[in-house]
Amino acid sequence: MSNPTLELSGIVKGYNAGRENEVQVLRQIDLSVGEGEVVALVAPSGAGKSTLLHIAGLLDxxxxxxxxxxxxxxxxxSDRKRTAIRREDVGFIYQFHHLLPxxxxxxxxxxxxxxxxxxxALAAERAQDLLTRVGVAHRADHRPAALSGGEQQRVAFCRALANTPRLLLADEPTGNLDPGTSDQVFGALMELVRGTGLSAVxxxxxxxLAARMDRQLRLQDGALVAL
Structure with a gap:
């Protein structure tokens, strides 16, 4: 059996250690994500999901x-090796697109x-292919300011997958969009993920949206529980 794409074992993270206002954000988190598996992480704001994603993606x-x-x-x-792994093996998507204007x-x-x-030449060819997959190839020559919110986020999806990562980590990737656009854009993301076979959290x-993924987990009181 092949190795899981992502394994987290006994992850603990807190802030202000030893102080009166110490906060324990993550408590003994264990998570294994298989090849091609898409896992939903459901949590309210402030529950620690961004912290968990940052640790999984070597940003923290x-x-x-x-x-x-x-x-x-x-x-x-080393920081250099962690940076190289992030660049080659991990793709990130955030709530805001962060495209270069x-x-x-x-x-x-x-x-x-x-x-x-x-x-x-090869980079441009792959970029065009990714834009085609998410339905915005006709907007390839437009700058972010000329794109709609949904189009901006589709381009952000493509950028995250540009270097053919093994693992995609997405933090509220449609959170800035209205419900109708969110549903359409999330559908494009899922098609892209399924089409490339990478693992995703x-x-x-x-x-x-969580129900459309393979597995649903809730981050609650610093622990992961199945929905």
């Missing part, structure tokens, strides 16, 4: 516990590939 470190990506233990790696939709997807050593408040 746990107080104790182990993070493994594709079977490799991330404990004790001075570049076109296509260029926003090309740039992370260039940083990863891909030649420009997607945080959402929306139980209807």
């Amino acid at each position: 470190t746990a107080d104790t516990g182990v993070v493994k990506i594709a079977g490799q233990d991330m404990t004790g790696l 001075e570049f076109t939709a296509l260029e926003n997807i090309v740039l992370p590939q260039l940083a990863n050593g891909v030649v420009r 997607i945080a959402t408040h929306n139980l209807e």
